[in-house]
Amino acid sequence: MSMDKLKVGVVYGGKSGEHEVSLQTAFAVTNAFDYDKYELVPFYISKQGTWKKGAVMHAPFARIEDLKLESSAGGTQDALNALFARLYGGAEALDIMFPLLHGTFGEDGTIQGMFEMADMPYVGAGVLASAGGMDKVVMKKLFAQAGIEQCAFTYFNVTQWKQTEHEMIVQVEDQLGYPCFIKPANLGSSVGISKARNRDELKTAIEFALRYDTKVVIEEFxxxxxxxxxxxxxxxxxxxxxxxxxxxxxxxxxxxxxxxxxxxxxxxxxxxxxxxxxxxxxxxxxxxxxxxxxxxxxxxxxxxxxxxxxxxxxxxxxxxxxxxxxxxxxxxxxxxxxxxxxxxxxxxxxxxxxxxxxxxxxxxxx
Known part of the structure; x- marks a missing residue:
């Protein structure tokens, strides 16, 4: 191995509704890397949150399914040992992590916080930007504070919906009217989004969005x-x-x-x-x-x-x-x-x- 090669950990999958999107992204990215310049180490996170660590890659995977590292012997403990190796001088220490995770537990600041605690350099947004960019309500408040014009919106959480369903519906109708868009507050890739044209569709769309998150955002059309x-x-x-x-x-x-x-x-x-x-x-x-x-x-x-x-x-x-x-x-x-x-x-x-x-x-x- 050339001493000039950077050892890059690529982490993908994740406990998220965007798990499959992450696999598509990881497949594309690992096929585009220059293997003469980088050593890639794959880390797969299952939908249940367990980890697998693969061997150093010398060429891209042939199929998306190969990214799941079914034959890998390195489980969650091995993966975490590699992530924290910089703190104890382990031989498996990486130079940088490249998170290719979309949605919760990957794009929301959680794994970025783990990298920070592990003293691990990583690609992409930090903890604050990831969290703020993931939560659509927080994001919209930041945009408002910065004076960036945006669509009218309202939001509420699952407890408010259960306790004051009628009031929430009236609030949407008074502030936004129909049609309107209903979105989970903490999800991307347009997962869980619906368009409502009347009260019945609004109720159905809210219940659908709450399957993916405990908070929903509703925007004017x-x-x-x-x-x-x-x-x-x-x-x-x-x-x-x-x-x-x-x-x-x-x-x-x-x-x-x-x-x-x-x-x-x-x-x-x-x-x-x-x-x-x-x-x-x-x-x-x-x-x-x-x-x-x-x-x-x-x-x-x-x-x-x-x-x-x-x-x-x-x-x-x-x-x-x-x-x-x-x-x-x-x-x-x-x-x-x-x-x-x-x-x-x-x-x-x-x-x-x-x-x-x-x-x-x-x-x-x-």
Whole structure:
């Protein structure tokens, strides 16, 4: 092995409704890595939360199913030993972790916190940005504080729904009206999202969303174009060209994103230069609002009635499937898939090294 090779742990799967999306992302990413430059060590997390650690990869897996490491002898204890090896000088210590997890227990700050405790450099957003970018209610409050215009919304948790169902319905009807969109507060990839056109559909949609989370967000319907921008960087982030989604369905749901492949992506989006610049700047503003690091994708609506730009959300671990918007936008901007992976690792190491300069002594003798 060349001493110059970085040892990168790739972790994927997860105890999440986006488990399958994570496998697709991991398959694409591990196929794109330069194995002459990196040593990859796979870590698979099952839907039950158990871990498996595979051997060093010398070539990509041939099938997505191979990512589940069925023949691996390394279980949860071996995986955690490798993660924490930097603290005790273990030979299996990694140089950096590359989380390819979507949704809960992966994109919400939990695993990022574990990496921090293990003194492990990692790719992507930190604990704060991950948590804020995952919870749609917190995210929307951060956008509001930053002065970023967004759709009208309301929210409540499962206890409020059970105790005051009628009041919650009236609140939605008074504040938003129909149609409206119902979403789990802590889930991505459009999982659990429904459109309600009347009270019966609203109740059904809320119950459906509460299967995935204990809190729901309900947003007004906006007749709009859907535009996305990729962001890359730490303190001096860059924004890609914008891209536009033309959905194959009534809206851009899970099937449209990951299954049917029929939604159209317009890259770059057909926008006037001034409008494109405005959207790119808004994406950077949203990145800073959540204290972003590494990467994010900012999703916007351009309201058809007046051209107003409305932030929908930011995604701190956007998909990397073959037809995912994030890498395609960077390709159009002039950054290849392989260059993108290199840069993401550089940014993770840069952030880690910067934090190593911090002083944790308070001058008080114990």
């Amino acid at each position: 906006v007749e709009a174009r859907e535009v996305e921008v990729s962001v890359l960087g730490n303190d001096e982030p860059m924004a890609s060209v914008p891209g536009e989604i033309v959905s194959s369905g009534e809206y851009y749901d899970y099937a449209a994103k990951y299954i049917d492949g029929q939604s159209q992506m317009l890259i770059p989006a057909p926008l006037e230069p001034e409008a494109a610049d405005r959207i790119r700047e808004a994406a950077l503003q949203a990145f800073r609002a959540i204290e972003g690091n590494g990467i994010s994708r900012a999703d916007f609506f351009i309201r058809k009635s007046d051209g107003a730009l409305l932030i929908n959300e930011v995604n701190t671990m956007p998909g990397f499937t073959p037809y995912s918007m994030y890498p395609l936008l960077w390709r159009e901007t002039g950054v290849s898939y392989a260059e993108l992976l290199d840069r993401m690792i550089e940014l993770g190491l840069e952030r880690y090294n910067r934090k190593q300069a911090l002083n944790y002594e308070n001058g008080v003798q114990a």
